[in-house]
Amino acid sequence: MLDYCVFNCADEIKKQQNLIEAAHPIHQAFRASFTPFATLAGYIGHLCKIVDEGATFVVVKETINGRDSAVIGVILYRMHHNTYQNKLYFLEDLVISETCRSQGYGGDALAWCESQAKQAGCEFISLDSGVFRPKAHKFYFAKDYIVESFHFIKKLN
Template structure:
């Protein structure tokens, strides 16, 4: 039986608007509330606070996307925070997400970070297994309080 070996992805920072737009369909799988019309503008706006995109390409097709930023705080020092990490659903289990995460880890080293952090929804058990398999560990709980509806008085 013949089994095709997946092509190795090319990982690149995404900097041009046309490249950002090309990432939308993949990012939409993780962030379905975003629309194509607003995606580039939202990425550009977040970039003013240090947000960046990187993508895994196979044959010029986006197969995985990561949104990340380099931050520093008193708790962790300098760290790379992964806001978004998603592989196209029909391309999972081919090593593309692992390759992109490895690229992010190397980016953290290059930028003088001491850790890589990310949050993952409690219901995303497949993602949790992936992160643990890639050497990450569960280190904390993340709590949220919605401000919507509160007055500023």
């Protein structure tokens, strides 16, 4: 069974230092080149900024026999209105630890996200997945997600 620890503000993150510390290596492995995640202090500081800007951070734990077993993943999402999907749940990160993949946890976590989106009145759930993540693409296609558009970026110096 999975348990979802939801954080909506920086103070909540700072109060749960041990839980965030356990989540850090999972998120850091996923975002290995993202400099703010290189240290625990940088990770906590950046998460605090993100949630204070309106995102929700979730630590996913596996629970066995009613007792916490281990942190196995993280979720980061935002909800907002836009001009083409009305209210949108944007899934920024859904990361399950490498050692826990292909065991149904990702599907359970995604179903939890979809449930949260529906409860909040969102009409769509959307996400970006790097072109270098074919296993993730296969996972999302199997969950009935489609490729609707390209996402363009340009680094500004």
